[in-house]
Amino acid sequence: xxxxxxxxxxxxIEKKQPVAFWCNPISGHNTLYWYLQNLGQGPExxxxxxxxxxxxxxxxxxxxxSAERLKGVDSTLKIQPAELGDSAVYLCASSLVGGWDEQFFxxxxxxxxx
Amino acid sequence: QKEVEQxxxxxxxxxxxxxxxxxxxxxxxxxxxxxxxQYSGKSPxxxxxxxxxxxxxxxxxxxxxxxxxxxxxxxxxxSQPSDSATYLCAVNMDLRKRDDKIIFGKGTRLHILP
Numbered sequence: 001x002x003x004x005x006x007x008x009x010x011x012x013i014e015k016k017q018p019v020a021f022w023c024n025p026i027s028g029h030n031t032l033y034w035y036l037q038n039l040g041q042g043p044e045x046x047x048x049x050x051x052x053x054x055x056x057x058x059x060x061x062x063x064x065x066s067a068e069r070l071k072g073v074d075s076t077l078k079i080q081p082a083e084l085g086d087s088a089v090y091l092c093a094s095s096l097v098g099g100w101d102e103q104f105f106x107x108x109x110x111x112x113x114x
Numbered sequence: 115q116k117e118v119e120q121x122x123x124x125x126x127x128x129x130x131x132x133x134x135x136x137x138x139x140x141x142x143x144x145x146x147x148x149x150x151x152q153y154s155g156k157s158p159x160x161x162x163x164x165x166x167x168x169x170x171x172x173x174x175x176x177x178x179x180x181x182x183x184x185x186x187x188x189x190x191x192x193s194q195p196s197d198s199a200t201y202l203c204a205v206n207m208d209l210r211k212r213d214d215k216i217i218f219g220k221g222t223r224l225h226i227l228p
Binding site for chain 1: 118122148156157158159160163202204215216217218219220221
């Protein structure tokens, strides 16, 4: 069974540039999460989808971050414009039936904003 | 404010000894508790989950939950050098409500001494 797929794995951009991350969850997993993880910190939830509905986006900085999950499968997280403080690892995870279930994490995208 | 607290470590344990990792949480309504292991540069992977008070054993790992004290721990018996990693505690409320949060602690770095 294929795991959670993310791309790109690494991204280096200049500040004020836009950037997008893509995630393909495990087949059949209804719940999809985007996390941000800084060095030495735990993952911080940005947004959680149940199918195509964003059920928790309270921690998503909506002035510059946006996300979508078309048809309840793949998801894209976008930052526009990027700031220096956005440098971090962006993790995508999926689970079968929601937050009480095991989350499977993708390899992450390491973003560096110069 | 819902919080999950862990000692950041590093926790150094001799090979073959028992490693004890602790986590406290602030929300009394929390229902699901997870321990994830994260190797340096890798994504988190689930080690154990526990929902009920008491102990839950899986191989060399034992999760302990005390809801009255708002405390969850992970014991690793016969510690091996391959157990050296960061251990993340994650706490989640019953997602049948929609206003909960999935909160990860900052993680405890465990170093097994050969």
